[in-house]
Amino acid sequence: MDLFPILQELHQPGGKILLVVLDGVGGLPLEPGGPTELEAAQTPNLDRLAAESALGLLTPVHPGLAPGSGPGHLALFGYDPFRYVVGRGALSALGLGADFREGDVALRGNFATLDAEGKVVDRRAGRPSTEENQRVIAKLKEAIPRIEDVEIHFYTESEHRFLVILRGEGLGDGVTDTDPQKAGLPPLEARPLDEASRKTAHILNLLAERIRAVLRDEPRLNGALFRRASQKPRFPSFQEVYSLRAAAVASYPMYKGLAALVGMEVLPVEGEGDAHEGKLKALRENWDRYEFFYLHFKKTDAKGEDGDFLGKVREIERFDAFLPELLALKPEVLALTGDHSTPAALKAHSWHPVPLLLKAPYLRRDEAGRFTEAEALKGSLGHLRGVELMPLLLAHAGRLLKYGA
Amino acid sequence: MDLFPILQELHQPGGKILLVVLDGVGGLPLEPGGPTELEAAQTPNLDRLAAESALGLLTPVHPGLAPGSGPGHLALFGYDPFRYVVGRGALSALGLGADFREGDVALRGNFATLDAEGKVVDRRAGRPSTEENQRVIAKLKEAIPRIEDVEIHFYTESEHRFLVILRGEGLGDGVTDTDPQKAGLPPLEARPLDEASRKTAHILNLLAERIRAVLRDEPRLNGALFRRASQKPRFPSFQEVYSLRAAAVASYPMYKGLAALVGMEVLPVEGEGDAHEGKLKALRENWDRYEFFYLHFKKTDAKGEDGDFLGKVREIERFDAFLPELLALKPEVLALTGDHSTPAALKAHSWHPVPLLLKAPYLRRDEAGRFTEAEALKGSLGHLRGVELMPLLLAHAGRLLKYGA
Numbered sequence: 163m164d165l166f167p168i169l170q171e172l173h174q175p176g177g178k179i180l181l182v183v184l185d186g187v188g189g190l191p192l193e194p195g196g197p198t199e200l201e202a203a204q205t206p207n208l209d210r211l212a213a214e215s216a217l218g219l220l221t222p223v224h225p226g227l228a229p230g231s232g233p234g235h236l237a238l239f240g241y242d243p244f245r246y247v248v249g250r251g252a253l254s255a256l257g258l259g260a261d262f263r264e265g266d267v268a269l270r271g272n273f274a275t276l277d278a279e280g281k282v283v284d285r286r287a288g289r290p291s292t293e294e295n296q297r298v299i300a301k302l303k304e305a306i307p308r309i310e311d312v313e314i315h316f317y318t319e320s321e322h323r324f325l326v327i328l329r330g331e332g333l334g335d336g337v338t339d340t341d342p343q344k345a346g347l348p349p350l351e352a353r354p355l356d357e358a359s360r361k362t363a364h365i366l367n368l369l370a371e372r373i374r375a376v377l378r379d380e381p382r383l384n385g386a387l388f389r390r391a392s393q394k395p396r397f398p399s400f401q402e403v404y405s406l407r408a409a410a411v412a413s414y415p416m417y418k419g420l421a422a423l424v425g426m427e428v429l430p431v432e433g434e435g436d437a438h439e440g441k442l443k444a445l446r447e448n449w450d451r452y453e454f455f456y457l458h459f460k461k462t463d464a465k466g467e468d469g470d471f472l473g474k475v476r477e478i479e480r481f482d483a484f485l486p487e488l489l490a491l492k493p494e495v496l497a498l499t500g501d502h503s504t505p506a507a508l509k510a511h512s513w514h515p516v517p518l519l520l521k522a523p524y525l526r527r528d529e530a531g532r533f534t535e536a537e538a539l540k541g542s543l544g545h546l547r548g549v550e551l552m553p554l555l556l557a558h559a560g561r562l563l564k565y566g567a
Numbered sequence: 568m569d570l571f572p573i574l575q576e577l578h579q580p581g582g583k584i585l586l587v588v589l590d591g592v593g594g595l596p597l598e599p600g601g602p603t604e605l606e607a608a609q610t611p612n613l614d615r616l617a618a619e620s621a622l623g624l625l626t627p628v629h630p631g632l633a634p635g636s637g638p639g640h641l642a643l644f645g646y647d648p649f650r651y652v653v654g655r656g657a658l659s660a661l662g663l664g665a666d667f668r669e670g671d672v673a674l675r676g677n678f679a680t681l682d683a684e685g686k687v688v689d690r691r692a693g694r695p696s697t698e699e700n701q702r703v704i705a706k707l708k709e710a711i712p713r714i715e716d717v718e719i720h721f722y723t724e725s726e727h728r729f730l731v732i733l734r735g736e737g738l739g740d741g742v743t744d745t746d747p748q749k750a751g752l753p754p755l756e757a758r759p760l761d762e763a764s765r766k767t768a769h770i771l772n773l774l775a776e777r778i779r780a781v782l783r784d785e786p787r788l789n790g791a792l793f794r795r796a797s798q799k800p801r802f803p804s805f806q807e808v809y810s811l812r813a814a815a816v817a818s819y820p821m822y823k824g825l826a827a828l829v830g831m832e833v834l835p836v837e838g839e840g841d842a843h844e845g846k847l848k849a850l851r852e853n854w855d856r857y858e859f860f861y862l863h864f865k866k867t868d869a870k871g872e873d874g875d876f877l878g879k880v881r882e883i884e885r886f887d888a889f890l891p892e893l894l895a896l897k898p899e900v901l902a903l904t905g906d907h908s909t910p911a912a913l914k915a916h917s918w919h920p921v922p923l924l925l926k927a928p929y930l931r932r933d934e935a936g937r938f939t940e941a942e943a944l945k946g947s948l949g950h951l952r953g954v955e956l957m958p959l960l961l962a963h964a965g966r967l968l969k970y971g972a
Binding site for chain 1: 595596599600601603624626628629630631632633634635636637638639648649652653655658659662910912913915916917918919920940941944949950
């Protein structure tokens with residue numbers, strides 16, 4: 163069900179909305195019956211806020227699906243992640259903060275080790291260090307700035323992984339992967355899947371040859387396998403679908419990139435890491451210029467991925483200490499949630515729902531006393547899906563007319 | 568997801584279902600932390616019923632959407648309101664209880680004030696009284712009973728608003744609005760959007776001319792603007808999709824009209840307003856003739872729309888006093904809910920979920936002790952969508968076979 167045409171039609175002006183995403187904030191106990199990261203954290207400011215807010219449980223994408231940052235965030239932005247798909251190559255480009263333009267084709271690359279006959283010996287080139295990757299990428303940048311009329315841009319990702327962006331006229335992203343998926347076979351030819359992607363396949367095959375030539379003296383990183391070609395998708399913007407002037411306040415490229423995909427203005431943020439002060443400054447200086455702010459914090463997820471339970475607890479407490487500054491901005495509607503769970507116990511994204519907190523006009527009293535998974539269950543908002551959040555925020559901001567008579 | 572083919576296939580005979588809709592029953596506290604209308608009401612009978620029922624929270628249409636009566640009721644009847652859409656003109660015709668037949672085209676009209684050159688001076692003709700509207704409508708009825716072979720039927724709605732129904736052969740409803748949306752411009756020509764609506768546009772343009780001629784001596788109500796042409800939709804009936812002989816017991820035209828749209832028999836009800844006694848009589852006299860009854864009460868919504876918190880509380884208490892009479896009918900399945908919330912605090916329909924009460928065989932024990940928003944959250948039915956209610960009622964009535972093997 164695409165709600166966008168309905169939301170467009172129901173638009174009316176209203177209050178300011180601040181959506182705060184604590185990346186991967188949902189957790190799990192380390193031992194059965196123990197506290198989650200949110201439960202273990204000392205959060206006096208959040209507790210006070212929860213008491214005067216409404217809570218609910220939010221399943222970001224679908225029960226059982228542990229979403230990546232792309233689907234998780236698109237859902238929170240109201241974009242059905244099964245309909246608004248960002249290709250893997252494009253997501254990598256966003257995550258690296260690459261200069262990735264409309265019409266460009268991004269591909270994920272693996273360095274591989276090939277033998278004298280050109281057969282793959284190791285699909286991951288012995289898992290080189292990221293530094294070695296950078297050294298080889300520098301060679302390729304120097305040697306292969308373009309092929310025919312197509313610019314070639316290389317980016318190190320990590321270990322054996324890199325990204326390549328093709329820029330030129332008439333490039334489609336319908337090409338097959340060149341990774342043969344097992345050793346002992348030569349890399350595959352890239353084949354076009356549609357007429358519009360003939361040139362892409364042609365350039366890609368030339369590129370694979372050129373890379374072999376340039377890297378012929380490398381002992382391990384002497385070949386490349388490509389997969390997941392994708393163009394930058396064109397999504398309707400927040401302005402189009404919600405009539406919102408929207409800004410993103412985030413420190414990491416992936417989140418800036420996702421926000422830019424839905425037409426948010428990405429505000430510059432000073433400082434390193436989660437940069438609490440820099441984010442606050444960006445919010446304050448731009449507060450009057452936008453009607454919607456997306457504010458992202460990364461470290462809760464990063465600590466979860468590290469399996470660092472106490473580190474994640476501390477990041478939650480750091481956010482708690484920062485919260486009064488956010489409240490002082492007095493958004494009409496404040497929502498706080500996560501794009502998915504990242505339990506330290508799993509060291510990975512998980513499918514568990516996340517708590518949602520809503521401070522806004524027109525709330526019902528509810529029994530949830532803290533911003534935790536278990537308390538969220540008692541909240542008056544019930545159990546929602548990620549894509550349902552934006553209509554709810556618009557409603558509480560007074561931005562939606564009645565639907566039907 | 569259209570469940571109708573599945574429900575048709577799974578049909579088996581079963582018990583009698585009574586669906587009671589307290590219009591707009593969901594509420595909000597007047598002050599943060601205060602009681603909602605349902606919480607403030609003294610409802611000994613409802614409380615007793617709740618103790619032996621299962622409760623749940625029901626989002627009538629979609630989180631964030633404040634549904635009108637049309638989408639709210641269609642959802643409760645199991646008709647996905649995004650799929651089964653009733654045009655605005657058609658809804659007005661239902662709401663006015665107009666003689667509105669298949670093939671007719673209904674349009675909403677505004678009286679407007681035009682200047683000597685035919686430009687709109689006031690799109691609402693200075694917001695006339697409903698009495699003045701009636702006086703002018705009487706003139707038009709008299710002067711314009713038909714145009715060419717098309718009958719023209721006028722109805723007063725309120726203030727500057729009226730309804731016109733075109734009746735004749737070959738009328739489509741794909742015509743553009745004639746409201747220019749701002750003063751200083753002449754009314755627009757109606758244009759056909761499809762071949763089937765050519766005649767409608769032609770008649771509508773003649774009608775606008777005729778109205779100007781008839782009203783040329785009126786100082787304010789001397790023109791008309793038309794919008795939202797729509798035909799009466801054709802929906803599958805309760806009989807077809809649920810194999811239910813269904814009857815509606817309602818006092819207000821909109822609800823009778825919506826029930827008729829899904830093929831319910833609309834029973835006559837004696838008395839004024841919510842007519843508790845008349846409704847009870849209609850139920851008693853027809854109890855053996857139908858398998859499903861839809862019973863509607865309007866005043867909870869009306870008091871909410873008026874912003875009359877205590878008035879809404881009293882209407883809830885009036886229903887409570889009436890409840891034992893309903894229980895004495897002994898339906899196998901009794902469901903009690905609202906089509907949306909109408910908090911007195913908002914004086915309007917809202918997007919907040921409503922409580923659902925289910926008295927039926929095969930219930931689980933639950934902790935919800937009262938028919939209130941907060942208690943419903945604790946109910947064993949969980950959090951449902953409006954369209955999910957009918958399958959649940961059919962199941963509890965023993966009317967659905969197992970799905971799949």
